[in-house]
Amino acid sequence: MDLRKELELRRKLIEKSLKCFLPKAGEYPDYLHKSLYYSLFAGGKRIRPILTLAACETLGGERNQAIPFACAIELIHTYSLVHDDLPAMDNDSYRRGKLTNHKVFGEAIAILTGDALLTLAFKIMSDTNNLNRLDPLLVIKIINNIAFFSGIAGMIGGQAVDIKSEGKKIDEETLNYIHSHKTGALITASVRTGALVANASDKDLKLLTEYGQKIGLAFQIIDDILDIEGIEKKIGKKTGSDKKGKKATYPQCLGLDASKRKAWELDEEALSILENFGKKASLLSGITKFIVSRNK
């Protein structure tokens, strides 16, 4: 399998679908639409929606049925970045090498853009034109799954603890909470969503949930490491910003070497879970290795 080709195929599919689901350019009020486009097409790798498609395909589900939900997750991810970058939150001026949303459109429009992206995610998922023969009850369960993992008990909870922990010395338990929620929850939701679309058995859903949790945490640890070791242009934001902002990170808490070991361990554990699905999981395996190889 040519991993790059497979990822690229799905990334393009997501980008094309996102464009279809978004309000048309020029619709009133146009600055709000421009702002949505700006942040949504800012060069993201679309890892979350690709995970949704890949999890669905691993269980023999129809990729097309997963697309509206995969796109919704990308909208939720993007809203969280727009709000996270705000001066009252992380106060970041650059992301992926481009000015952050509020630096271009102003704080008020950035807040509303985040709100609009989040609302649009649920509008897309509940559009009966996007049902693609899925059972409506299953659709409701998928919406609920995504709302759960992106809400207080998931992503938002993690962000709140992250903000409140700034400048404080925190223990490993709190650090695990922050990262498993702030980043891990939506990645877990991405994998679970694909599995749900494919009508996963309870056993498979449980396995893929554990897989999602492990790669979600690995993803964040790698991010923290890249923030210290990374080359500025490679991740597109000023490196060292977490340290500067007194954010709790794995390298800070455990040290750089122990953090790397932790990420590799999590990745190995994730790959061993995928062995349950044999060759069908080759795309998910590829993505799993890709997440850690960002570090190399």
Add this chain to the structure above:
Amino acid sequence: MDLRKELELRRKLIEKSLKCFLPKAGEYPDYLHKSLYYSLFAGGKRIRPILTLAACETLGGERNQAIPFACAIELIHTYSLVHDDLPAMDNDSYRRGKLTNHKVFGEAIAILTGDALLTLAFKIMSDTNNLNRLDPLLVIKIINNIAFFSGIAGMIGGQAVDIKSEGKKIDEETLNYIHSHKTGALITASVRTGALVANASDKDLKLLTEYGQKIGLAFQIIDDILDIEGIEKKIGKKTGSDKKGKKATYPQCLGLDASKRKAWELDEEALSILENFGKKASLLSGITKFIVSRNK
């Protein structure tokens, strides 16, 4: 019919249900829960969710089936207030006589609280425990209806144009856009949601949508008038704040007398639509008169 008693009965039902749907107090992270409770139980009259229940009852629907959606609309309304009050938006320090959320919990938690309330609204609506024998396909349509009216083409669009029009001289068309979207859209959605729960015919849904649009606009005009004439303690925020903030309002655009006439006309038109439903609409009629009587 004793209107006050009927409104009070439903207000209490909504408050009780909201408490059931919210995460329990003390759940980690506790400051996020406290912040949600603070803004959600800050003395709102619950007009929107009561409209949902009343519209459902007008068409002979089951009130209990409408409750999760009515509560979701109140959560969406509350999130919009929390974000609206932020320094980057309207920069309000008081609402309903209490400090605004960011004044108590800080800007970052206020942003996350709004995000959490919005996400929770969709979680409640998609919780299969709250289905109450409703057809899942109908539930999806209701979720979509609410997402549409609270999104870019509805409430968020109105807020964006409102913000961008600050300090500018705007025409009546733009003013109508702002108010029919910023306030009117969610009020229209409240009424439509109740009608949808009751399995409204296309004709009834159309009539109640027009009714919702009219009272939504009347509601905002009365708000603008109260802002000029109102007594500070009555509406719980500093009067004259819209003028101070150079917000576009009806009294500013049309003058006070013409604004009052416009509100009364809209109210009369709304009441005449309700005549199609006979005595069953007596609660909705009462609410309609209540909206305008706030001015007296």
